[in-house]
Amino acid sequence: MRVAEAVGRGLAGLGVNTVFGVVGSGNFHVTNALVAGGARFVAARHEGGAAVMADAWARTTGSPGVVTVHQGPGLTNAMTGIAEAAKSRTPLLVLAAEAPEIRSNFHVDVAGLAAAVGAVPERLYSPASALADAHRAYATALGRRTVILALPLSVQGSACEPGPVPALRRAYPTAPAAEAVIALTEVLRGARRPVFIAGRGARGRAAELERLAGACGALLATSAVAKGLFRGSPWNLDVSGGFATPLAAELIGDADVIVGWGCSLNMWTTRHGKLIPPQAKLVQVDDDPAAIGAHRPVHLGVPGDVAETARAVADALGGSASATGYRSAEVRDRISGQGRWRDVAYKDESDGERIDPRTLSIALDDLLPADRTVAVDSGNFMGYPSMFLSVPDEAGFCFTQAFQSIGLGLATAIGAAVARPDRLAVAALGDGGALMGVSELETVARLGLPMVVVVYDDEAYGAEVHHFGPDGDPLEVVRFPPTDIAAIGRGFGFEGLTVRDAADLAPVRDWLDGPRERPLLIDAKVTSAHGSWWLEEAFRGH
Ligand SMILES: Cc1ncc(C[n+]2csc(CCOP(=O)(O)OP(=O)(O)O)c2C)c(N)n1
Numbered sequence: 001m002r003v004a005e006a007v008g009r010g011l012a013g014l015g016v017n018t019v020f021g022v023v024g025s026g027n028f029h030v031t032n033a034l035v036a037g038g039a040r041f042v043a044a045r046h047e048g049g050a051a052v053m054a055d056a057w058a059r060t061t062g063s064p065g066v067v068t069v070h071q072g073p074g075l076t077n078a079m080t081g082i083a084e085a086a087k088s089r090t091p092l093l094v095l096a097a098e099a100p101e102i103r104s105n106f107h108v109d110v111a112g113l114a115a116a117v118g119a120v121p122e123r124l125y126s127p128a129s130a131l132a133d134a135h136r137a138y139a140t141a142l143g144r145r146t147v148i149l150a151l152p153l154s155v156q157g158s159a160c161e162p163g164p165v166p167a168l169r170r171a172y173p174t175a176p177a178a179e180a181v182i183a184l185t186e187v188l189r190g191a192r193r194p195v196f197i198a199g200r201g202a203r204g205r206a207a208e209l210e211r212l213a214g215a216c217g218a219l220l221a222t223s224a225v226a227k228g229l230f231r232g233s234p235w236n237l238d239v240s241g242g243f244a245t246p247l248a249a250e251l252i253g254d255a256d257v258i259v260g261w262g263c264s265l266n267m268w269t270t271r272h273g274k275l276i277p278p279q280a281k282l283v284q285v286d287d288d289p290a291a292i293g294a295h296r297p298v299h300l301g302v303p304g305d306v307a308e309t310a311r312a313v314a315d316a317l318g319g320s321a322s323a324t325g326y327r328s329a330e331v332r333d334r335i336s337g338q339g340r341w342r343d344v345a346y347k348d349e350s351d352g353e354r355i356d357p358r359t360l361s362i363a364l365d366d367l368l369p370a371d372r373t374v375a376v377d378s379g380n381f382m383g384y385p386s387m388f389l390s391v392p393d394e395a396g397f398c399f400t401q402a403f404q405s406i407g408l409g410l411a412t413a414i415g416a417a418v419a420r421p422d423r424l425a426v427a428a429l430g431d432g433g434a435l436m437g438v439s440e441l442e443t444v445a446r447l448g449l450p451m452v453v454v455v456y457d458d459e460a461y462g463a464e465v466h467h468f469g470p471d472g473d474p475l476e477v478v479r480f481p482p483t484d485i486a487a488i489g490r491g492f493g494f495e496g497l498t499v500r501d502a503a504d505l506a507p508v509r510d511w512l513d514g515p516r517e518r519p520l521l522i523d524a525k526v527t528s529a530h531g532s533w534w535l536e537e538a539f540r541g542h
Helices: 001-014 028-036 048-059 075-085 109-116 130-142 151-156 178-189 206-216 246-253 306-317 329-338 357-368 381-390 409-419 431-436 438-446 462-471 487-490 504-512 536-538
Strands: 018-021 040-043 063-071 092-100 120-123 146-152 194-198 219-222 236-239 258-260 281-286 301-302 372-376 425-432 453-456 495-499 518-527
Touching: 001 028, 001 092, 018 028, 018 048, 018 409, 018 536, 028 040, 028 063, 028 092, 040 438, 048 063, 048 075, 048 092, 048 409, 048 438, 063 075, 075 109, 075 146, 075 453, 092 130, 092 151, 109 372, 120 130, 120 372, 120 453, 130 178, 146 151, 146 219, 178 206, 178 258, 178 301, 178 306, 194 206, 206 219, 206 306, 206 425, 206 518, 219 246, 219 425, 236 246, 236 372, 246 329, 258 306, 281 306, 301 495, 357 381, 357 453, 357 504, 372 381, 372 409, 381 425, 381 453, 409 425, 409 431, 409 438, 409 453, 425 431, 431 438, 431 453, 438 487, 462 536, 487 495, 487 518, 495 504, 504 518
Parallel strands: 018 040, 018 063, 063 092, 092 146, 120 146, 194 219, 194 258, 219 236, 258 281, 281 301, 372 425, 425 453, 453 518, 495 518
Antiparallel strands: none
16 A cells, blocks of 8 residues: 555544645545545635635634645645644644655745744654654644644655554543642632633633632633633623723723633733733633743643633532622623623714625624624724624634734635534625635535625725824725625625625525525625724734
């Protein structure tokens, strides 16, 4: 058997059941071997899209994503998606064909590319070690790393004797130290207004955190990437950071203890620290000790798994303990009345020609089924869908924004849709991001995904317009003539709808009630008189 086939079959044997990619001569055999081993192959139209789809699939399923690319340009095309995954600590395995000969026109320094974006470089060293190499690369990815496994063409084409694939070593969650549990219990026992901010590392651990929060009277918030985690709790403040409601910002700002759970507490989540009151004790729980204190100095750092730590501290507080803490009837009523962005009054700036993005988002929130996955691209518009579209749980929000690249939103929605075909995928894009990632519209149509793509179309790189406009800088370089994006969608096989007014959304109802055989693209011509209020905050990070 050739190495390429043994590696593909071996990875399928480890449980790889879905692979994204663009196939060329260098990854043809390994991809087909994965398919022969039982995996589904999802063809993307651009490797950047393929990498992002695999990333979003991994975030949505919790299992490592796999993407396969051709040597040279196949890998360089995928690099932005790989960088996003690496910065997000997505478990992702990139199967990258490699032309190691220095004179090959396909040659690139694969390990150098991996290192440059924070991914782990791995390779098939020889026919004899190939299966063990692939096994090691997959196990590393499983430990929440993005791994680029170089597949040298000469090794791939060599014969090998594939032995049995060893089972993956089971990993157990890290228990917190007993002293740390005592220290955190003491902090929470003394807390009068505690707030929990849960991040990516808390996904899937809402039950343990809600139990502990009940025992100490804490309010619940998340970072953007964990939006949806506490959906349904009357104590849910939703997202902390740039997207926080005025009420969430006020209540977090009055906290006396803030505990970050699997949350880096970075500049986005804390509004550059402004959301964290100076008098509050800041605690961070994370299974990666290097994450503790990385962005903000903390009063107490607890290395440990989020669920294990929450369980241990709840037990220490007293199994069925329940404290009032921050959970007064008044706070509950305020959250219920003002806890969502749509509860905040605003002046509708729609003018018949262009729709206010808030009005658009609220109307879509009402129209679209609650069982949805929302994926958001980057740009001035990005807060509107993030803040106004509710999601059913943390798997219902896919936010590939660690690298702050535009153009990833559509592929994100595809990966999430493949992972959760039971939910309606909603891709929320700016016109700039939509046109950058446009090739994957064909993938949506070809796969028959019942997706709604909403383009917040201001005919500009609005983020730049609103950033530089107030200084009187020339803006021709960031403005564009109108594009009929609905017609572009139709060309790819979508139903296309242009929206200038809330009434123009009526066909969305018909589409939802129909067979949804073709995906729907909504080109919403949005108002753009001024920048969004979270944008200024975002630009402070530049
Ligand atoms: C790959 C990449 N190129 C450039 C940028 C800089 N940038 C940030 S937002 C933005 C404009 C995005 O325009 P659009 O998608 O239409 O959304 P809008 O800001 O208009 O809401 C640009 C060019 C980026 N973040 N990523």
